Amino acid sequence: KPLLVIGGIAVDITSQVDPTSKKGKLVASSYPGTVRMSVGGVGQNIARAAHLLGAETALMTAIGCDAFGMAACKELEELGMDTRFVLRLGSGWHTAVYNALHAFDGDLVAAVADMHINCAFSAEKVRDAFV
Secondary structure (H helix, E strand, O other): OOEEEEOOOEEEEEEEEOOOOOOOOOOOOOOOEEEEEEEEOHHHHHHHHHHHOOOOEEEEEEEEOOHHHHHHHHHHHHHOOEOOOEEEEOOOOOOOEEEEEEOOOOOEEEEEEEOHHHHHOOHHHHHHOOO
């Protein structure tokens, strides 16, 4: 039996203003910079660590039927992690996203954490996954 980790998965989108951009306070405008996407979330991070240490691991989490959810699940599958407990929720739900903007010096300017899907978890959902 795999080690079952129950927790969140999120797509992290991190943007940083290019260090060569004008220094000073950022104002409402567009700036050149870099944008990176990675898969995170506390549950996913724990499951990934256990998996990379050699434990047969499965993650129970919730994703939306959207591009972010498909990308996150694909990454787990490419790692060889068991995804049968990933709850793929229907319309009205979208995968958790953490979107951060960093200034040219790396300091966080602002972030939005859209984690509403984690409200879909309940003791009943966990129990139903094993019935």
